[in-house]
Amino acid sequence: MTTSTPASLSVLLQTLSLDDNNSHEEFLRQANNILKSSSDPDTLRTRIVALIKLERYDEAIKSIEQSGAAGLALEHAYCLYKLGDLKGALEISIDKVETERRQRALKHLHAQAQYRAEDFQAATAIYEELSTLPPLVDNEDYDLKVNLGASEAQLSFIGKDGLRPKKRATAEDLQQYETAFNAACISVARGDLNAGLMLLRTSKKLCSNLEGVSEEDIQAELAPVIAQEIYVLIKLGKLEEAVALYKSSDILETTDEAAKLVASANCYLTSQTPNPHVGLRVYEALQKRPEGSQKPFTFQSDILDQNTAILNLQAGKENAAIASAKALKAKNPNDYTLSTIVASIELQTSDSSSAKSIAKTLKDGASRKLGSTADIGIAFINAQNYLKENNVTSAVAVIETLIKELENQPEKRWLPGLVGVVAGLYTLQGRKNKAKAELEAASAYWRSTANPDPAILLATGTAQLNSSNLQDRTMAASIFESLVASHPSALSNAGYVASHPAEDMPSRIAQLTPLTTLLKDINVNTLLDAGVAAPQTKKRPLESTSKPQIKSRKKRKIRLPKAGIDPNKKPDPERWLPLRDRSTYKPKGRKDKKKARDLTQGGPVADKDGDTEMIGGNAVTKVAPSQSAASKNKGKKKGGKRK
Structure with a gap:
């Protein structure tokens, strides 16, 4: 029996055709026969590739580990990725790969593993790096564009694209269904639902018209597009149209289980x-x-x-x-939207209506169920209720109590969302220095971590740029330097230029977006046709809400005689005098007459001796009492006891 040499068997392997469906099995059988008598590296790699093609990744990894052969790092990383061991795939260093072509392939694999591990920032960075290099294989530049667009779309969905440029769909994006779908996802994530719906339908049309692709593959590619379209229709309130699309499509027959799951769950919730x-x-x-x-x-x-x-x-x-x-x-642990579930349970059995009563109800019940009084979600609910009542002071007090309880938990205390709420409330109160101090403290914390939050750094640098303090502007320059190094973008570059002397950085200024690009979408003729707002010619007084408004007095209704006014009758000339001063005034009774006589100006006034006085310039004489009356009175004696 003759023994075949590795060289002769390698020639035999080259004669096998990959067009045959059974070729991979044949490759594997021939490679196993060779490896029984020889440990040829090419044959070992052929065996491992055949196992990968047959999706027998466990056997491929076992064979790699047992052989200990070098040069199989790419295959090892790919098998780990397909088995879901993303961490293991990322731990395989690019330095273990010997050729530039295989190093580039491993970078592609690392980017895909980062994408599946939901580290979209790292995936985007790798794809951007690869895009700057010349392609080594056919259609690599197109694949990079598609994958970069998918990573940017996921960044938008999780709200971490604040420092990235706001891209718009181009005519080139509308040529292929993958690029149109990525542009649609970015529009949907940023809230532009109508544009997203248009791009989704364009993507669906392009995918349906693919040539040379089986119907089964087309349905698999259409599944995520249809699932996204159903979601957009629901968000736009077109519930009947969403249900009709779900029922008419074959999404339940697709092999894309994730798209099937999301579409089915969303479609159930379309019911009123x-x-x-x-x-x-x-x-x-x-x-x-x-x-x-x-x-x-x-x-x-x-x-x-x-x-x-x-x-x-x-x-x-x-x-x-x-x-x-x-x-x-x-x-x-940092998802505080779940607190609304606990709050709903506590409030559905209570009669709380005001913000103060709701806060009191949630204080004990929520802390008992959530296991902590310092719950950011509950604090946000209470602050929002106070703001609805225009009680900014109580809202600030709630948040300040929260951050005091979180002093020993910096990972929660300096969450970007919480920092933004605190700075926003202080700004609402007009306490700009407190808002600036909050941002500076948050920036100091994040700069001490391995992955600083770019949104916090950008907000802090912007606040310090508005300060006239030289130390603040120096700190702003340092912040924007770190942003340009870690998260280069148009905003960070503009902040860097604004915080440094212009004459020291002509290269940076050249990187700013030209004015012609910024103004290219502005139609001057349309603005002129719409008209120009003219300034007011008259000065209007400032509307002050601080002073209380004085109510105008109600005008008295004119009272007229019931019988009307007789034009032939002359009005009383004394009608303007008080009643007691009129000539027709007649007091009632003796006492009233005497009182009126004594009190009237110009009347007679007598002293105790009965003398006459001059009243009002007229002499008034008082008659003395008669003698008879006096003697009569004099003759009277007091009665007494007889002796």
Whole structure:
């Protein structure tokens, strides 16, 4: 029996055709025969590639580890990635790959692993780096463009694209369904639903008209597009159209389990009054979620879990709702939207209506169920209720109590969302120095961490640029230098130029967006046709709301005689005099007459001796009492006891 040499068997392997469906099995069988008598490196790689083509990744990894052969790092990383071991795939260093072509391939794999690990910032950075290099294989530049667009879309969905330029769909994006779909996702994530719907329908049309692609593959590619279109229709309030699209499409027959799951869950919620008990059964049927590369992203699965908790609450299963909320809280400790579930349970059995009473109700119940009084979600609810009542002071007091309780938990105390709320409330109160101090303290914390938050740094640098203090402007320059190095963008570059002397950086100024580019979308003729707002010619007094408005007095109604006014009758000339001064005034009774005589100006006044006085210039004589009356009185004696 003759023994075949590795060289002769390598020639035999080259004669096999990859067009044959059984070629991979044949490659594997021939490679196994060779490896029984020789450890040829090319044959070993051929065997491993054949196992990968047959999706037998466990066997491929076992063969790599047993052989200990060098030069198989790329294949090893790929097998780990396909098995869902993203961390293991990322730990394989590019330095272990010997050629530039294979190093580039491993970078592609690392970017894809970062994407599946939901580190979209790292994936975007790798794709941008690869895009600056000349392509080594056909269509690599197009693949990089598609993958970069997908990473940017995911950054938009999780709200971390604040420093990235706001891209718009170009005519080139509308040529292929992948680029049109990515542009649609970016528009949807940024709230431009109508533009997103138009781009989604364009992508669906382009995908349906693909040539040389099987119907099964087309349906698999259409599944995420249809699922996204259903979501947009629901957000636009077109519920009937969304249900019709769900029923008419073949999305339930697709192999994309994630798209099927999201579309089915969203379509159930289109009902105006969904039955929570039926909804729980629907969600239970969807609990078998796909794994591996088809597993939904965390922000998608978390929303599905939140919907389950809310359905439990609506169905009256409070314990199940609390258990779901606690499980989600343990998995995502910084997700405080779950606090609304606990707040709903506490408030549905209380009569609280004012912000103060709601805060009192939530203080004990929420802390008992959530296990902590310093819950950011509950504090935000209370602050929002106070703001609805225009009570900014109480809202600030709630947030200040919260941050005092979080002093020993810096990872929570300096969360970007919390910092933004604190700075916003201080600004609303007009306390700009307090807002600036909050941003500076947050920036100092984040700059001491491994991954500084770019939004915090940008806000702090902008606030310090507005200061006239030289030390603040120096700190702003330092912040923008770090931003330009770690997160280069148009905003960070503009901040860097604004915080440094212009004569020292002509290269940086050249990187700023030209004015012609900024103004290219402005139509001057349209602005002129719309007219120019003319300034006011008259000065209007400032409307002051601080002074209390004085109510105008109500005009007295003119009272007229019932019989009307007789034109022939002359009015009384004494009508303007007081009643007692008129000639027709007649006091009633003797006492009134005497009193009127004594009190009237110009009347007679007599002293105790009966003498006459001059009153009003007229002599008035008083008659003396008669003698008879005097003697009569004199003759009277007092009665007494007889002796």
